[in-house]
Amino acid sequence: MADPLAAGPDAVQFRFRDDEPVDHPAVTVDSFLNQSNASAVRIEPGDDARELVPHLEHIRLVEINFPSFTDGRGYSSARILREAGYTGELRAVGDVLVDQLGHMRRCGFDSFEPDHQMNEDDAKAALRTWPEVYQAAADTRAPIWKLRHKEGSHG
Amino acid sequence: MYRYDKYDQAMVDARVAEFRDQARRRLEGKMTEDQFKPLRLQNGLYLQLHAYMLRVAVPYGTLNAQQMHMLADIADKYDRGYGHFTTRQNIQYNWIKLEDTADILADLAKVEMHAIQTSGNCIRNISSDQYAGAAADELIDPRPYAELLRQWSSFHPEFLALPRKFKICVIASETDRAAMKLHDIGIRIVKNDAGEIGAAFYVGGGMGRTPMIAPLIREFVPLDQLITYAEACLRVYNRYGRRDNKFKARIKILVHELGKEEYARQVEEEFAHLLTQDIEPPLAELERIKEYFADPAFEAGASDEIDLSDPDFALWVKNNCHAHKQPGYITATISLKPVGGIPGDASAAQMHLMAELGKEYSFDEMRVTHAQNIVLPHVKKADLYTLWQKLDEAGLGAANLDSIEDIIACPGLDYCSLANARSIPVAQKISERFAGNGKTETLGELKLKISGCINACGHHHAGHIGILGVDKKGLENYQLLLGGCEGEDTSLGKITGPGFTEDGIVDAVDKAADVYLAQRQEGERFLDTYRRIGMDPFKEAIYG
Structure with a gap:
């Protein structure tokens, strides 16, 4: 995979995928549900991500908007889509800050389009913060309880 | 009590390094105060009228002598020589500098302590019955379940930007000593008709400006689904909890507005889905944690006799001591409510003394109570008079537990x-x-x-x-x-x-x-x- 932290000047600052990005703008959840020929959808904080679940095979990009980084509804939306088997691009858009990166990755986000570009060294450090994780989420990291019991030992 | 393994220690150490870097970026002006605020709050750092306050977590109120000594040292080194024990079974320091905070967190990490998620819009330190593991009337020690929840809720990536703070309490006796139904989630460990242990969930309680008593949402959650059910409760809250008005954002408002039946129905729906996601730690993990909460080495056949001829001592025993499950032992509470004092405050010297007494007379274990006192859970009755004399000499012998002075x-x-x-x-x-x-x-x-x-x-x-x-x-x-x-x-x-x-x-x-x-x-x-x-x-x- 290309180094996502050395991405180009595009509005998407970091992208952890190798496939071609979708080249058309995302539509709202309502317009997607009314005329589902779009393959890019944008979820706002009040939208219910579960409404997209029956249509995931048609979707290649889901943008989840964070108008304010303190509104955490988008974290649940992301996990819900990943748990439903969505494998397309999941992009965090808006007030996305460096200290949220690691948690967003765990919830299934694999690209980031922040309002303000992040310092790349800080971003690299943020993604390296946690040596392990305590809980299962939408990423592939094995939780600490799994590590503790994988060989029947107490670690 | 619970001790960290290499994983727990690595996580707390990582948190200290993360906060040190965040504080550096803030002090260098790379982050605005609005951006920094939720980060410092989730490390217990709260801006008060005159200075920063640092709230240190005491998970389910349990701590040992080494930890209490460290709390005293921090009071001396970074504050004004005292600390304030809180209604969340934590301790807070009122005169802290931002520049010192990462060093304080590093000192805490040396004794397996932290300030993680003691403030902010996230799952807070888990509280419990202060007599857990000692009370004669409990079904089982609730703290292993609280510890399981502590680990699950620490840095939970989905639930770090909740609509508001979220408080969980776990108890395991009929008598509620922890205000369980006044929490966002109150859990009572229960036994069902088949004799199995499980958890009753009360959701949507709280105090604040709209006080509510949590209704029972589910009578029995099997122990091997405890984390999954809690996750379902949180996800429904995170999805619907209001962001437009912080005074309407607690889960109590959501449960009240949806109605407890509809909230419970949506939790069941999410629960059924999450059961397919393999997010529950195995029961072996609960067993691993339980080993840390095994009974201390009580002396078999210890005497139940207490010489009550000293009337001041007799009054203290009557008011401040509680029945223990083990014959010959008793649970003693040190009142931090001296007449005319500041409720819950303790000086560094008093903390050092309580640590020494906890080590000598209570198997190296103490508890912080939500009523802002300190418990020595496992005291041999034969030692009680000596213990009381030492407390009384240090001004810690107030015999006023649960009285009008115990404010x-x-x-x-x-x-x-x-x-x-x-x-x-x-x-x-x-x-x-x-x-x-x-x-x-x-x-x-x-x-x-x-x-x-x-x-x-x-x-x-x-x-x-x-x-x-x-x-x-x-x-x-x-x-x-x-x-x-x-x-x-x-x-x-x-x-x-x-x-x-x-x-x-x-x-x-x-x-x-x-x-x-x-x-x-x-x-x-x-x-x-x-x-x-x-x-x-x-x-x-x-x-x-």
């Missing part, structure tokens, strides 16, 4: 930027009044709780007598509430009528106490008399 009070306007009125001077005046007129002992159990604003950190809604400080045209004014209770028969207090000045509220409490003394029947506590005779006789005495 819960928030920091109030002396420290807090949210407060409308001071709490501490009112608490001091009330304890001095009742110690002075000698009514304390006659009144018996009378829980008095004071909050300096409607956010209710001093639990005034749940006091047999509650006091709420308000701002009345720029002057501090105090409302009186009667009839609240945090126990298994949880109830919320009602306001008597117009408020009072600082001295007026002390007189009003005295008059309410006199109504009880005149009207009580055999065996009735203040609360029982109030419930029997109602508000009117009290109003007549107070305002008549």
Whole structure:
């Protein structure tokens, strides 16, 4: 995979995928549900991500908007889509800050389009913060309880 | 008690490094205060009126001597030589510098402590019964379940930007000593008809400006689905919890507005889905944690005799000690409510002493209570008199547990930027009044709780007598509430009528106490008399 932290000047600052990005703008959840020929959808904080679940095979990009980084509804939306088997691009858009990166990755986000570009060294450090994780989420990291019991030992 | 393994230690160390870097970026101006605020709050750092306050987590209130010594050292090194034990079974320091905070967190990490998620809109430190593992009346020690929840909720990536703070409490006895139903999630560990252990979930309780008692959402969650069910409760909350108005954002409002049946239905739907996602730690993990909470090496056949010939000691035993499950042992509470003192405050010297006594007389274990006292859970009855003498010499022998002097009070306007009125001077005046007129002992159990604003950190809604400080045209004014209770028969207090000045509220409490003394029947506590005779006789005495 290309180094996502050395991405180009595009509005998407970091992208952890190798496939071609979708080249058309995302539509709202309502317009997607009314005329589902779009393959890019944008979820706002009040939208219910579960409404997209029956249509995931048609979707290649889901943008989840964070108008304010303190509104955490988008974290649940992301996990819900990943748990439903969505494998397309999941992009965090808006007030996305460096200290949220690691948690967003765990919830299934694999690209980031922040309002303000992040310092790349800080971003690299943020993604390296946690040596392990305590809980299962939408990423592939094995939780600490799994590590503790994988060989029947107490670690 | 629980001890960190290499994983727990690595996580806490990583957190210290993360915060050190965040503080650096803030101090270098690379981050705005608005961006930094949620990060520092989730490390317990809160900006008060005069300085930063640091709230250190004491998970389910349990700590050992080494940890208590460290809390004392931090008070000396970074604060003004004292700390304040809180209603969330934590400790907070009121005079902290941002520049020192990462070093303090590093000191805490050396003794397996932290300040993770003690503030902010996230799952907070898990609270529990202060007599857990010792009480004669408990089904099972609730702390292993609390520890399982602690690990699950620490840095949970989905739930770090919740609509509001989220408090979880776990108990395992019929008697509720932890105000379980006044939490966002209250869990009671229960046994079902088939003899299996599981968890009853009460969701949507809380104090604050809209106090609510949590309704029962599910009678029995099997232990191998505990985390999954909790996750379902949180996800429904995160999805729907209001962001438009912070005063309507707690889960109690959501459960109230949806109705408990509809909330429970949506949780069940999410729960059924999450059961397919393999997010539950195996029961082997719970067993691993339980080993840390095995009983200490009690002496078999220890004597149940206590020589009560010293009347001061006898009074302390009667008021401050609680029945232990092990013959020959007893649970003793150190009151941090000396007459005229600041409720919950302890000096570094007192903390060092409590640590030494906890080590010598209580198998190296102490508890912080939500009533802001310190428990020595496992004291041999044969040692009790010696222990009490040492406490009494150090000014820690107040025999006033659960009495009108055992006041819960928030920091109030002396420290807090949210407060409308001071709490501490009112608490001091009330304890001095009742110690002075000698009514304390006659009144018996009378829980008095004071909050300096409607956010209710001093639990005034749940006091047999509650006091709420308000701002009345720029002057501090105090409302009186009667009839609240945090126990298994949880109830919320009602306001008597117009408020009072600082001295007026002390007189009003005295008059309410006199109504009880005149009207009580055999065996009735203040609360029982109030419930029997109602508000009117009290109003007549107070305002008549």
